Amino acid sequence: KAADQGHAEAQFHLGRCSEDGNGVARDVKAAAMWYRKAADQGHADSQHNLAVCLERGAGVPKDLEAAAGWYRKAADQGHLDAQCDLACSYILGQGVGLDHKVALHWYRKAAEQGHALSQLALFRCHVAGRGVRRDMEEGVAWLCKAADQGHDEAQADMGLLCMRGDGVARDLEAGAAWFRKAADQGVARGQFNLGLAYAVGQGVAQSLETAVKCFRQAADQDLAEAKRELGQCYRKGQGVARDPAQAVAWFRAAAEGGDAAALHELAVCYLEGDGVAQDPSDAVRLLRKAIDQGHTASANTLGTCYALGPPGVARDMARAAECFRVGAESGDKQAHFNLAHCYSEGEGVAQDLEAAAKWYRAAADRGLAQAQFEMARSLAADNDPRHLTVAALWLRKAADQGDADAQHALAACHMEGRGVRRDMREAVAWLRKAADQGHAKAQLALGMRYARGEGVEQSHETAVMWWRKAGEQGTWRAWLAVADLLHDAAAHGPASSDDRVLRGARAQAFLRA
Numbered sequence: 001k002a003a004d005q006g007h008a009e010a011q012f013h014l015g016r017c018s019e020d021g022n023g024v025a026r027d028v029k030a031a032a033m034w035y036r037k038a039a040d041q042g043h044a045d046s047q048h049n050l051a052v053c054l055e056r057g058a059g060v061p062k063d064l065e066a067a068a069g070w071y072r073k074a075a076d077q078g079h080l081d082a083q084c085d086l087a088c089s090y091i092l093g094q095g096v097g098l099d100h101k102v103a104l105h106w107y108r109k110a111a112e113q114g115h116a117l118s119q120l121a122l123f124r125c126h127v128a129g130r131g132v133r134r135d136m137e138e139g140v141a142w143l144c145k146a147a148d149q150g151h152d153e154a155q156a157d158m159g160l161l162c163m164r165g166d167g168v169a170r171d172l173e174a175g176a177a178w179f180r181k182a183a184d185q186g187v188a189r190g191q192f193n194l195g196l197a198y199a200v201g202q203g204v205a206q207s208l209e210t211a212v213k214c215f216r217q218a219a220d221q222d223l224a225e226a227k228r229e230l231g232q233c234y235r236k237g238q239g240v241a242r243d244p245a246q247a248v249a250w251f252r253a254a255a256e257g258g259d260a261a262a263l264h265e266l267a268v269c270y271l272e273g274d275g276v277a278q279d280p281s282d283a284v285r286l287l288r289k290a291i292d293q294g295h296t297a298s299a300n301t302l303g304t305c306y307a308l309g310p311p312g313v314a315r316d317m318a319r320a321a322e323c324f325r326v327g328a329e330s331g332d333k334q335a336h337f338n339l340a341h342c343y344s345e346g347e348g349v350a351q352d353l354e355a356a357a358k359w360y361r362a363a364a365d366r367g368l369a370q371a372q373f374e375m376a377r378s379l380a381a382d383n384d385p386r387h388l389t390v391a392a393l394w395l396r397k398a399a400d401q402g403d404a405d406a407q408h409a410l411a412a413c414h415m416e417g418r419g420v421r422r423d424m425r426e427a428v429a430w431l432r433k434a435a436d437q438g439h440a441k442a443q444l445a446l447g448m449r450y451a452r453g454e455g456v457e458q459s460h461e462t463a464v465m466w467w468r469k470a471g472e473q474g475t476w477r478a479w480l481a482v483a484d485l486l487h488d489a490a491a492h493g494p495a496s497s498d499d500r501v502l503r504g505a506r507a508q509a510f511l512r513a
Contacts, residue, residue, distance in 0.1 A: 003034060008041040008043040015038065031053070039070060051067045055094070067094075088121075091121075102131075116146040123143035126139030153182070153187060156189045159190065162175030163197075195212070198211035207239075212233050216230060219250075225254070227253045228262040243275075244275025247269065261295055297332055299323045300332050317342070320342070336366065337359070340363065372403075373394070373409070380419070408442040411442065414427035425456070427449070441475070448463070450462040
């Protein structure tokens, strides 16, 4: 009755009831009609809601210019949501000319009155330098205001900044806490990032099971990245029982949601026949699609396919080199290394040692242990003392990352004093690291150090243990070393020495020789 009599507030509320289906049948056309009646009387809430209807085409024909006009009328009356939405219209150029500075003006008006979404928008403008010079400090100040008010998206952004130490002090626990706040409000990004934190134990105690739970919550909201991570969990059996078929299903769902990285993971499943029938040709199709969608890391995998030529894919080094180039030019360090190898060997491209050195260096600078080892090998080739010192530095970088070849080579440097001071204890330490990873040459050398008591207390028993490990990997010299040691023991020891072991060791050595 009040609405029929022209009461603007009543018309607004009747519009809300019609829009929500609250007490009356849901009718968006009736809602838009009542909003317009109240808006024509200057009712700010109705002006804003009518603008939303016009922007979405809900109950009225879509009309972005008219929507922007009603947003401005409400904004001029101090309506905070309208000020924020008008700013957004200028950011996107919807119904008005694109103008970041005008957008910033309206965001700031609303933000200064405590409007959390506008505060978040100001943060993003300052970070991107949109309509204002880039100012991380100013942006973070606005983000803190929004997050402290409980704005869920702002809390998720605060979590990322704390995790990265970007604009704020790096604080993993605080980052995880912000992710949890956002996740508790149902923000998919917050749930996803909290899952990542649990997966690696950043700011929280590591819990793969909890990570899976978080990923599933985000996946249920259709977040493609979360579906991909769930696929990884099922493929690796992390937090759930390993289930390759489930992994493929999640990768496929993520890919259908537009996640290019999921296309790459799906391709790997087809290459390996993991959870799906092996089909390298289908893998190639998926990798090409991933590259087309901007996932340049897939270029290296595609190049590897062409280089290896699995069943159904013709070996083509020219195509492989071109794929490696695409990956390398996008910053993929493994592609840098593979392209360098192509130039070094003249595979798929004309041999060019200078270009090879350039790409090896690029991969090494980005921390790829293989490339760092290759840099060291190249530098040490001429035995120049200056080059040997630099080579040892590259070896150390690779060795610190756990590269067994580099650890073995660095041990040799310490044994011989090449590029580093001679230090048998240091050499033994690096040999042990490589030997523990199953590096046969390191196991042979470590056994020799124990046999001779070099850098370690002499122990023939330990020497034989390491030589046996190396011998079981096909290193015949290791069996020969065992045979020689047992021969000496038989010659100088008691008559009860195990002659069968001696004969067996010698037989192994001669057979392998």
